[in-house]
Amino acid sequence: MAQGVLGMNARNAGFIQGFNDRKHYPLVDDKLQTKRLALAASIAVPHLYGVISTPQEARGLPNLVAGHEQFVIKPAHGSGGDGIMVVTGNSPRRGGQYRLIDDSLVSAADINYHVSNIISGRYSLGGHRDCAMIEYFVQADDAFAAVSYRGVPDVRVLVFQGYPVMAMVRLPTRQSHGKANLHQGAVGAGVDLLTGQTRHAVLDGDSVDEHPDTGESVVGIQVPSWATLLELSARCYELTGLGYLGVDLVLDREHGPLILELNARPGLAIQIANQTGLLRRLAIVGNRPPPREVADRLRFVRDEIAPIRGDRVPLATAIS
Ligand SMILES: Nc1ncnc2c1ncn2[C@@H]1O[C@H](COP(=O)(O)OP(=O)(O)O)[C@@H](O)[C@H]1O
Ligand SMILES: [Mg+2]
Structure with missing residues (x-):
C-alpha cells in the first residue's frame, strides 16, 4: 500500500x-x-414529486409526473447509481412513451416494471423491500x-x-x-x-x-x-x-x-x-x-x- x-x-x-x-x-x-x-x-x-411503495401505487405514476417533462426514478435504499432511471421526455404526444437520458424510448409498462423491481428490493442494500422515489431532475x-x-x-x-x-x-x-x-x-x-x-x-x-x-x-x-x-x-x-x-x-x-x-x-x-x-x-x-x-x-x-x-x-x- x-x-x-x-x-x-x-x-x-x-x-x-x-x-x-x-x-x-x-x-x-x-x-x-x-x-x-x-x-x-x-x-x-431536489424536490420530491412522490414515493411509490406498492405495485398498486405504481399505477399512479403518470399522475405524479404530470406536468414534469423530466424526472428521476430512484431506489430509496440504492447505492452506486444502480437502479436510477433518468427520464428526460414525458409527453402524452409520444403515445405514452418516455424518453430516457440516453435518448432511448421506453413504454409506460417498462417504467412500471422498473419501479416494481425497485420495490421488490433488487437495488436495495441486503435485497430488502424498498420504495421508489420520483424526484426533480436537477438542471x-x-x-x-x-x-x-x-x-x-x-x-x-x-x-x-x-x-x-x-x-x-x-x-x-x-x-x-x-x-x-x-x-x-x-x-x-x-x-x-x-x-x-x-x-x-x-x-x-x-x-x-x-x-x-x-x-x-x-x-x-x-x-x-x-x-x-x-x-x-x-x-x-x-x-x-x-x-x-x-x-x-x-x-x-x-x-x-x-x-x-x-x-x-x-x-x-x-x-x-x-x-x-x-x-x-x-x-x-x-x-x-x-x-x-x-x-x-x-x-x-x-x-x-x-x-x-x-x-x-x-x-x-x-x-x-
Ligand atoms: N434528481 C436528480 N437529477 C439529476 N441527476 C440525478 C438525480 N439524482 C441522481 N442523479 C444522478 O445519479 C447519480 C447517483 O445518484 P445518488 O442520489 O447519489 O444515488 P447513489 O446512492 O446511487 O449514488 C448522481 O450523481 C447524479 O449524477
Ligand atoms: Mg451517490
Whole structure:
C-alpha cells in the first residue's frame, strides 16, 4: 500500500466502525430520511414529486409526473447509481412513451416494471423491500457543461469529524448513462479544497486530462459556490452524527447547491482522483471532538488541511 493512502481494511475497521455509530445509518441509507433531515435543517434538496411503495401505487405514476417533462426514478435504499432511471421526455404526444437520458424510448409498462423491481428490493442494500422515489431532475449548472455527457455532475466531499478533508467532482460520460458514479464510468476530478478548482482526474482508474466524450480539459475548472458547498458538507456532521461521511451535492442552475445524498461508507478512489492519500489529512483532524462552530472547522480546513499536498498516489494502488 502506498504511503499515506487509506486502504479498504483501515477504512472499515478504523474509520467506519470507529466513527460511525450504526444507529445513525438509517438516516443516510434511506434517501427519503436524508431528504427529511436536510429539509428540517433548511438545507435544500431536489424536490420530491412522490414515493411509490406498492405495485398498486405504481399505477399512479403518470399522475405524479404530470406536468414534469423530466424526472428521476430512484431506489430509496440504492447505492452506486444502480437502479436510477433518468427520464428526460414525458409527453402524452409520444403515445405514452418516455424518453430516457440516453435518448432511448421506453413504454409506460417498462417504467412500471422498473419501479416494481425497485420495490421488490433488487437495488436495495441486503435485497430488502424498498420504495421508489420520483424526484426533480436537477438542471446542471453550466460550469460543467463542456465536461459532462448528458447528465448531472455531482460533487463528493469527504467529511471527517465535521471537517471537509477531500473533495472531487464526478462527471457523467456516455458510459455512465446520466449518472456521476465512478463505478458507472464517470470521470472523477480531484478538487483543491482551498480554491475549488479541479486538479487531476481519473477514469476507470487511469489518469485522464480530457473528458472521454467531449474532449475538453477536465483540469482547472472552477466549481461554482465552492465556499457554500464546503459549508453544507460540514453541516452534515451535525445532521447525521456520522464521523466519517461522504456528502454528494449538485449545483442546480436555478436552485443553487443541493444535497443529493449522504454515504456512511464512502469509497476510497477520491484519493486517486486527488493524487493524495487521506491518512495525513485524517490524522491531523485526529479524534478530538470537533468545534461546534462550522466556521471554526472551515478555518481549520483552509489553514491546516487544504495545504497538505499529494503523496503522488500511484494509479495502480489497489483501493476501490
Ligand atoms: N434528481 C436528480 N437529477 C439529476 N441527476 C440525478 C438525480 N439524482 C441522481 N442523479 C444522478 O445519479 C447519480 C447517483 O445518484 P445518488 O442520489 O447519489 O444515488 P447513489 O446512492 O446511487 O449514488 C448522481 O450523481 C447524479 O449524477
Ligand atoms: Mg451517490
